[in-house]
Amino acid sequence: MSAADREMIEAFKRDVVDPSMTSLVILDFWAEWCGPCKALTPVLEKIAAEYAGKGVLLAKINVDEQKIVAAQFRVQSIPTVYAVFQGQIVADLTQMRSEGQLRQMLDQIIAQLPITGPADAQAEDLAPLIAMGEEVLAAGDVARAEAMFSQLIEMAPDNGAIVAGLVRTRIAQGMMDEAEAVLNAAPASLAKDQGLQQLRASLALARNAVPVQDMSGLEARLAANGDDHEARFELAGGYLAAGNRDAAADALLEIIKRDRAWNEGAARTQLLQLFESVGLEDPWVAAQRRRLSAVLFG
Numbered sequence: 001m002s003a004a005d006r007e008m009i010e011a012f013k014r015d016v017v018d019p020s021m022t023s024l025v026i027l028d029f030w031a032e033w034c035g036p037c038k039a040l041t042p043v044l045e046k047i048a049a050e051y052a053g054k055g056v057l058l059a060k061i062n063v064d065e066q067k068i069v070a071a072q073f074r075v076q077s078i079p080t081v082y083a084v085f086q087g088q089i090v091a092d093l094t095q096m097r098s099e100g101q102l103r104q105m106l107d108q109i110i111a112q113l114p115i116t117g118p119a120d121a122q123a124e125d126l127a128p129l130i131a132m133g134e135e136v137l138a139a140g141d142v143a144r145a146e147a148m149f150s151q152l153i154e155m156a157p158d159n160g161a162i163v164a165g166l167v168r169t170r171i172a173q174g175m176m177d178e179a180e181a182v183l184n185a186a187p188a189s190l191a192k193d194q195g196l197q198q199l200r201a202s203l204a205l206a207r208n209a210v211p212v213q214d215m216s217g218l219e220a221r222l223a224a225n226g227d228d229h230e231a232r233f234e235l236a237g238g239y240l241a242a243g244n245r246d247a248a249a250d251a252l253l254e255i256i257k258r259d260r261a262w263n264e265g266a267a268r269t270q271l272l273q274l275f276e277s278v279g280l281e282d283p284w285v286a287a288q289r290r291r292l293s294a295v296l297f298g
Contacts, residue, residue: 005068012069016059017087023055024106024115026093029070029080031063037079040097044081047102054110055117085113122156130161137165142172157186160193167199171206179203194279201276205240208270212238229255229262236270245274249288257295268292 016025028044030037041060048058063070063078073082073089083091083106091109096102109115129152137145146169152162163186170179180203183196190196212218215238221231232251239248252274255267271292275285 008066008068012061012066016084019057020084021086022116023057023085024090024109024113025084026056026058027073027082027084028058028060029063029073029075029078030060031078034078040079040081043097043099043102047099047106050103051106051110053117055115056106056110083109085109085115123159126152126156126159126162130159130165133165137169137172142169145169146173153182158189160186160190160195163190163193164195164199167196167203171199171203176203176207198277198279201273204273205270205277208237208273209240210234210237211241227258229259229267233263233267233270236267240274245278245284249274249291253288253291253295256292260296 016027019025026044026048028037028040030041044058048056061069063075073080079094081093081096082089083093090113091105093102093105096105129148133145133148133152136148146166149162149166149169152159153166156162163182167179167182170176170182179199183200183203186193186196212234215235218231218235218238221228222235225231232255236248236251236255239245239251249271252267252271255262256271260268271288275288278285
């Protein structure tokens with residue numbers, strides 16, 4: 001083996017094999033004269049950049065200049081693209097030519113292998129700081145908690161726990177517009193974050209949950225007229241503001257039972273928001289959904 005070949009193998013070990021011990025390496029075999037290779041390059045570069053935080057790297061092998069590496073991988077045509085982890089080929093990505101196909105495959109691979117990247121390390125570093133912010137918020141020092149989460153979100157704007165923490169500090173201070181602004185500014189990657197979806201529902205509820213000074217007056221109106229849905233709906237908002245979700249659910253279900261179309265289905269809308277804010281998997285929500293089904297279909 002020539003000195004050049006030994007240097008080439010050492011470079012391959014340094015640039016591909018060693019990083020693949022903890023990261024997923026996309027190994028792209030290409031050549032200057034290969035048109036399809038050049039068409040695929042920007043797609044691979046974009047995907048690699050998008051997944052860099054998850055521990056994905058892109059390494060390119062020019063088959064004309066690095067023939068010994070191409071021979072080791074038995075490359076017979078180009079482009080040939082492999083996913084390599086811990087020095088072994090774990091997937092053939094050659095037929096994955098679109099961004100969507102590559103994302104789907106990478107998501108599957110990352111879910112199955114112990115791949116670590118900068119995002120994982122950052123999440124590990126941030127975890128105790130997030131926990132501290134949660135403790136401060138739970139202790140009632142909302143202003144301090146807001147300051148902590150505001151600093152953390154500058155460090156990791158795509159961390160769902162941090163976004164959620166900041167939103168809850170704003171809601172706790174009655175800053176509904178500011179809380180909504182934080183949710184709206186969250187990156188697209190958090191669009192399906194269950195915790196943030198619950199907070200959106202909580203925010204909608206908080207806007208409707210207006211404290212009622214004269215609950216007895218509303219109750220008297222209902223005693224005189226059970227179909228006074230406006231009074232019952234206002235009473236439900238008062239219950240929500242007081243944290244009495246059972247009474248609020250009872251009131252909203254009663255409106256739906258009596259007139260489900262009242263005010264364009266406002267009672268059902270608010271009840272569903274209550275469910276979302278608590279969490280659809282919560283046992284309390286499951287029980288209330290059964291009650292709602294009985295009212296709607298019983």
